[in-house]
Amino acid sequence: xxxxxxxxxxxxxxxxxxxxxxxxxxxxxxxxxxxxxxxxxxxxxxxxxxxxxxxxxxxxxxxxxxxxxxxxxxxxxxxxxxxxxxxxxxxxxxxxxxxxxxxxxxxxxxxxxxxxxxxxxxxxxxxxxxxxxxxxxxxxxxxxxxxxxxxxxxxxxxxxxxxxxxxxxxxxxxxxxxxxxxxxxxxxxxxxxxxxxxxxxxxxxxxxxxxxxxxxxxxxxxxxxxxxxxxxxxxxxxxxxxxxxxxxxxxxxxxxxxxxxxxxxxxxxxxxxxxxxxxxxxxxxxxxxxxxxxxxxxxxxxxxxxxxxxxx
Amino acid sequence: xxxxxxxxxxxxxxxxxxxxxxxxxxxxxxxxxxxxxxxxxxxxxxxxxxxxxxxxxxxxxxxxxxxxxxxxxxxxxxxxxxxxxxxxxxxxxxxxxxxxxxxxxxxxxxxxxxxxxxxxxxxxxxxxxxxxxxxxxxxxxxxxxxxxxxxxxxxxxxxxxxxxxxxxxxxxxxxxxxxxxxxxxxxxxxxxxxxxxxxxxxxxxxxxxxxxxxxxxxxxxxxxxxxxxxxxxxxxxxxxxxxxxxxxxxxxxxxxxxxxxxxxxxxxxxxxxxxxxxxxxxxxxxxxxxxxxxxxxxxxxxxxxxxxxxxxxxxxxxxxxxxxxxxxxxxxxxxxxxxxxxxxxxxxxxxxxxxxxxxxxxxxxxxxxxxxxxxxxxxxxxxxxxxxxxxxxxxxxxxxxxxxxxxxxxxxxxxxxxxxxxxxxxxxxxxxxxxxxxxxxxxxxxxxxxxx
Numbered sequence: 006x007x008x009x010x011x012x013x014x015x016x017x018x019x020x021x022x023x024x025x026x027x028x029x030x031x032x033x034x035x036x037x038x039x040x041x042x043x044x045x046x047x048x049x050x051x052x053x054x055x056x057x058x059x060x061x062x063x064x065x066x067x068x069x070x071x072x073x074x075x076x077x078x079x080x081x082x083x084x085x086x087x088x089x090x091x092x093x094x095x096x097x098x099x100x101x102x103x104x105x106x107x108x109x110x111x112x113x114x115x116x117x118x119x120x121x122x123x124x125x126x127x128x129x130x131x132x133x134x135x136x137x138x139x140x141x142x143x144x145x146x147x148x149x150x151x152x153x154x155x156x157x158x159x160x161x162x163x164x165x166x167x168x169x170x171x172x173x174x175x176x177x178x179x180x181x182x183x184x185x186x187x188x189x190x191x192x193x194x195x196x197x198x199x200x201x202x203x204x205x206x207x208x209x210x211x212x213x214x215x216x217x218x219x220x221x222x223x224x225x226x227x228x229x230x231x232x233x234x235x236x237x238x239x240x241x242x243x244x245x246x247x248x249x250x251x252x253x254x255x256x257x258x259x260x261x262x263x264x265x266x267x268x269x270x271x272x273x274x275x276x277x278x279x280x281x282x283x284x285x286x287x288x289x290x291x292x293x294x295x296x297x298x299x300x301x302x303x304x305x306x307x308x309x310x311x312x313x314x315x316x317x
Numbered sequence: 318x319x320x321x322x323x324x325x326x327x328x329x330x331x332x333x334x335x336x337x338x339x340x341x342x343x344x345x346x347x348x349x350x351x352x353x354x355x356x357x358x359x360x361x362x363x364x365x366x367x368x369x370x371x372x373x374x375x376x377x378x379x380x381x382x383x384x385x386x387x388x389x390x391x392x393x394x395x396x397x398x399x400x401x402x403x404x405x406x407x408x409x410x411x412x413x414x415x416x417x418x419x420x421x422x423x424x425x426x427x428x429x430x431x432x433x434x435x436x437x438x439x440x441x442x443x444x445x446x447x448x449x450x451x452x453x454x455x456x457x458x459x460x461x462x463x464x465x466x467x468x469x470x471x472x473x474x475x476x477x478x479x480x481x482x483x484x485x486x487x488x489x490x491x492x493x494x495x496x497x498x499x500x501x502x503x504x505x506x507x508x509x510x511x512x513x514x515x516x517x518x519x520x521x522x523x524x525x526x527x528x529x530x531x532x533x534x535x536x537x538x539x540x541x542x543x544x545x546x547x548x549x550x551x552x553x554x555x556x557x558x559x560x561x562x563x564x565x566x567x568x569x570x571x572x573x574x575x576x577x578x579x580x581x582x583x584x585x586x587x588x589x590x591x592x593x594x595x596x597x598x599x600x601x602x603x604x605x606x607x608x609x610x611x612x613x614x615x616x617x618x619x620x621x622x623x624x625x626x627x628x629x630x631x632x633x634x635x636x637x638x639x640x641x642x643x644x645x646x647x648x649x650x651x652x653x654x655x656x657x658x659x660x661x662x663x664x665x666x667x668x669x670x671x672x673x674x675x676x677x678x679x680x681x682x683x684x685x686x687x688x689x690x691x692x693x694x695x696x697x698x699x700x701x702x703x704x705x706x707x708x709x710x711x712x713x714x715x716x717x718x719x720x721x722x723x724x725x726x727x728x729x730x731x732x733x734x735x736x737x738x739x740x741x742x743x744x745x746x747x748x749x750x751x752x753x754x755x756x757x758x759x760x761x762x763x764x765x766x767x768x769x
Binding site: 021022023024025027028029030031032034035038039041042066067068069070071072152153156159160166179180181182183184185187189190191202203205207208290291292 | 331332333362363364401402403404405407411412414426427429430433434539540554555557558559560561563564567571572573578600602603610611612613614627651663665667668721722725726727729733734735736739
């Protein structure tokens with residue numbers, strides 16, 4: 006048996022003070038276990054991005070040595086990075102998990118969704134996501150959203166009730182008191198659950214480093230064919246870039262977020278290790294979404310509007 | 318790149334402080350929050366650009382920092398903060414989670430929400446106005462919620478010529494009032510959020526003040542209490558039974574330790590059944606340990622195979638809370654629909670939800686002057702009152718004064734799941750509460766508690 010001495014905090018703190026990562030981890034595990042205890046059909050939204058990877062890692066720890074009592078759901082835009090899909094399938098197989106996929110391409114192919122003129126598919130994810138939730142009767146849907154990402158997300162509860170149309174009404178949220186999460190809902194409604202609510206981008210990276218969690222390679226600096234659109238480096242590919250007047254060049258870049266290829270920008274970087282990535286983020290003067298997400302720049306309330314409709 | 322691995326290691330060793338801000342509409346709360354975020358370099362270039370852009374679109378010449386924090390369309394339209402927002406910033410010494418709560422009278426429930434998880438509350442006062450009703454209301458909510466540390470930030474000192482007597486008078490009046498309510502620790506700091514005096518940097522304008530700046534105090538205030546004297550409590554969330562070839566007999570009781578410490582070898586009792594056993598092992602998220610404490614999420618293993626399920630409470634034998642079907646508590650009503658005598662509700666306490674009925678509402682409190690109104694019949698949004706509730710099954714409630722986590726509960730409407738009220742078991746305030754008005758109306762009491 007290993008004896009763990011109480012963490013030494015600062016001089017003014019009691020020996021029982023937890024480090025901030027331990028406190029965030031403990032809180033997230035508590036949230037996963039609450040959902041396991043109170044819901045019938047929970048699912049984890051899993052994109053293969055770092056936040057969902059951390060969520061899965063926390064879920065694995067929360068129920069160890071038993072398996073994770075949740076299935077996974079990936080909303081596939083059809084414009085995914087191949088490295089990320091490969092990572093997704095490897096993780097699912099490794100832990101014997103069950104993966105649901107909601108496909109945007111399928112909706113476009115059968116005419117249920119129309120491609121946007123700007124080619125971005127991020128906003129198109131809402132319909133396949135919400136219809137999958139209804140079809141599978143998921144009653145709790147874990148998302149990796151963090152309140153530090155965006156000002157509408159700063160208003161999001163840890164347990165966030167969605168109506169039968171999956172809509173979020175920010176003015177009718179339940180107050181969230183102490184750690185007493187109220188997950189009661191009527192049939193057809195569901196609860197979005199955000200165990201990483203109180204984490205920041207830096208916390209996520211520090212936790213990944215501390216726990217030695219593997220990530221898709223696109224998070225680390227590598228050479229890639231990219232072109233510039235709206236001030237961001239986008240990966241060239243069959244999804245629709247570059248267009249006339251846009252030229253491809255090979256650059257040393259990495260990704261800070263993983264999303265649809267059409268609207269997720271890369272940043273110039275030579276960070277090839279976790280320590281280098283953490284140092285880069287700690288010094289960055291841009292937020293994660295400001296640096297790499299075109300879809301949030303559409304309007305001042307872009308995120309709030311999409312969330313109201315059922316987006317994560 | 319100047320950040321070294323050692324510095325990064327230091328970063329992750331820092332502790333977390335949760336705090337809430339409270340202030341009236343024009344006390345300068347947004348400015349204080351904006352300055353804390355800005356001066357701790359937590360506002361990044363693209364966020365500032367977005368604010369500048371939005372401000373220009375509104376015809377404002379200077380960036381309106383409130384747009385940084387008002388995240389909802391309706392808030393920006395009305396220029397007020399409606400709902401609690403959580404913000405994150407860090408210094409080299411500590412990480413912070415700030416519950417930014419609205420100051421309007423009608424949003425008392427939001428301050429309750431923010432204060433429920435806070436280790437510290439910052440109450441803002443305008444130096445020109447001194448302690449006003451709203452200040453007393455904020456102090457009362459902080460006392461009611463048992464927030465361990467309260468900071469009185471006397472703001473706009475620049476508008477009273479940085480005069481020490483102005484500050485001293487306000488600090489004295491507030492400290493006397495809040496101490497009587499039972500606030501254990503009060504720190505008064507004279508500031509100008511606009512000019513930056515004593516927020517992050519010490520003020521050159523107030524050399525008569527020898528205490529910490531707001532940020533310095535936030536960085537150094539102790540976040541945990543001495544747990545050795547706390548009653549240990551583990552509400553069981555889920556039972557972990559892998560039933561695999563590798564772990565055929567593993568049976569663990571998973572939960573977040575709500576208070577105190579647990580040790581291997583300790584005798585424990587399970588409530589409400591009253592069965593006893595011994596702790597044979599503690600798993601701390603995959604690592605075996607021999608002692609664990611709040612707020613760690615753990616899995617307890619017991620020597621005996623006894624019947625335990627979600628909603629049970631594991632406590633040290635000989636240190637169990639009384640179980641009862643009659644709960645008397647102070648509640649803050651947080652829903653738009655009222656709570657009335659005779660109403661059927663659900664009571665959610667830790668991981669246990671039981672049916673209950675509201676038997677009595679003995680009194681309603683007016684936070685402005687702490688006067689009490691007997692038998693109001695019902696409570697409406699933002700009301701704070703005493704209630705007596707009868708539960709269908711026994712619950713093991715601690716006094717909220719002893720444990721915020723195991724002394725608190727929610728009342729829920731069973732028909733639509735609405736959270737109706739936030740409950741705190743036991744006496745309302747910890748101090749003598751001899752506020753002038755209370756002295757007139759409250760009957761003489763032998764104990765220190767103040768029952769209204």
